[in-house]
Amino acid sequence: MLNEVNKMKKFQEIRDVIASPDNKFYKILRKLDKKKYRDKNNIFKAEGEKFLKEKINFTKIIIKESKYEYLENKYKITQFNNLTILKDDLFDEISEQENSQGVIVLYSKLLTSIEEIDGDVVILDDVQDPGNIGTIIRTMEASGFKNLILTKGSVDVYNPKTVRATMGGIFKSNIIYETPERITEFLKDNNYQVVSTLLDKNSIDYRDVELKEKNAYIFGNEGHGISDIFIESTDIKAIIPIYGDVDSLNVSVASGIFLYKMREKIENK
Numbered sequence: 001m002l003n004e005v006n007k008m009k010k011f012q013e014i015r016d017v018i019a020s021p022d023n024k025f026y027k028i029l030r031k032l033d034k035k036k037y038r039d040k041n042n043i044f045k046a047e048g049e050k051f052l053k054e055k056i057n058f059t060k061i062i063i064k065e066s067k068y069e070y071l072e073n074k075y076k077i078t079q080f081n082n083l084t085i086l087k088d089d090l091f092d093e094i095s096e097q098e099n100s101q102g103v104i105v106l107y108s109k110l111l112t113s114i115e116e117i118d119g120d121v122v123i124l125d126d127v128q129d130p131g132n133i134g135t136i137i138r139t140m141e142a143s144g145f146k147n148l149i150l151t152k153g154s155v156d157v158y159n160p161k162t163v164r165a166t167m168g169g170i171f172k173s174n175i176i177y178e179t180p181e182r183i184t185e186f187l188k189d190n191n192y193q194v195v196s197t198l199l200d201k202n203s204i205d206y207r208d209v210e211l212k213e214k215n216a217y218i219f220g221n222e223g224h225g226i227s228d229i230f231i232e233s234t235d236i237k238a239i240i241p242i243y244g245d246v247d248s249l250n251v252s253v254a255s256g257i258f259l260y261k262m263r264e265k266i267e268n269k
Contacts, residue, residue, distance in 0.1 A: 017065065017085045021093075025084070029062065029094050029104075035156045043106050044158035046170075047096055051105040052077075056171045059106040060084055064091040067102025096160045109158060112174040114149065114186050120214060120266075121147040121192070122259070123183060125230055126221040127251060128155050134165020135252035136219075141169035143259045144266075149176045149183055151227075180229045187233065192216045196234040197258060198226050199248075203237040206258055211265050219255050 018026050029045075031037035038044050043059055052061070052075050060082045063071060068085060071077050086094075091102065122145055127133055133155050140148060148157075155162065157175055178186075187194055193212040197219055218234070220226035231237075240249060240257055249257070 017087070018090060019087045021090060026086070026090060032094075032106075033096075033160060035159070038109070038156070038158050042109050044109060044163060045094075045104050045106055045160060046163045047100065047104045047160065048164070049075075049101045049103055050168060052103060054168055054171055056107065058082070059108055062086060062091070062094075062104040062106070064088055064095075064100065064102035071103065096164065107171075110171070110175060112176050114176050114178050114182065117147050117149070117174060117176065117186070119147060120145060120262075121149055121216045122255070123149045123151075123216055123218045123230070124154055124251075125151050125180070125218060125226050126154055126224075127219070129222060129251075130155050130159045130161040131165050132222065132250065132252040133157055133159075134162040134170075136255050137162075137166040137169040137173055139252070139256040139259060141166075141172050143256075143263045145259060145263070146172065147174045147176075149178055151180050151183065152177050180227055184229060184233045187216050190214065193236065194218065194230070194234045195236045195238055196220075196226050196230060197239065197254060198231065198234075198237055199239055200237045203239040206238040206240050206261055209236055209238050209262070209265070211262065211269075215262070217255075217258065217262065219251050219258075222251055 028037070028041060032043065032045050061077065061080055061084070063077065063083065063085045065085050066088050077083060094104065122140055124133065124136065127150070137148065137157065140146070150157070154177070157170060163170055192214045194216045195209055195218065197206070218226055218230050240254055242249070
């Protein structure tokens with residue numbers, strides 16, 4: 001009984017509990033679902049216990065009050081100085097999950113510049129679905145590709161749905177947003193072989209692609225595919241054969257099939 005009393009006393013001493021929706025910090029939290037506020041504050045949120053296990057510096061941990069004791073017993077969350085606890089109703093307002101684990105972690109955005117890129121690169125041209133982007137980042141990590149360039153106007157990788165879909169892969173990727181013009185200039189100046197996935201009379205089977213020292217793999221928008229500026233700079237046009245009665249593959253599925261084959265080729269060089 002004494003231990004429980006001491007535990008609760010310690011809880012009362014260390015916790016910073018937000019109970020009012022008018023709290024200034026809470027108002028910022030509510031706005032982080034919108035890109036302009038993520039950009040303005042240079043932070044994004046990731047929800048779930050998984051992120052307590054990531055060896056990544058975070059800005060703050062947000063805890064649902066009713067989950068405090070469970071999380072303290074499992075993760076010793078009182079060790080973290082930047083801990084904030086929300087009343088349950090306030091936490092539920094900002095949670096993206098129906099059955100939340102009661103943890104939201106805030107991180108600083110991790111954008112890289114294009115000049116820092118070295119090695120093979122995945123390029124996403126105007127991909128718009130948050131789930132697709134997140135799945136592609138997760139697949140990149142699984143297949144050993146670290147560099148991701150997105151054209152400006154593509155969906156924000158720090159969208160909460162995207163972050164969740166990456167399953168932690170977002171912290172292991174070099175992520176850049178650039179204009180198509182700057183991307184094609186970079187690829188040319190750095191002697192990249194450009195491989196685009198598109199249906200064309202000159203397209204070859206993706207299994208027949210021969211890789212060079214540095215390769216760029218381009219995947220296009222879910223509806224209209226790859227932009228003309230990238231097609232014009234493409235060295236190899238590749239397709240994934242379709243054997244059933246469908247027009248195309250989802251971009252996240254196509255990228256997974258394609259990247260694993262490219263990884264196989266790299267490993268067998």
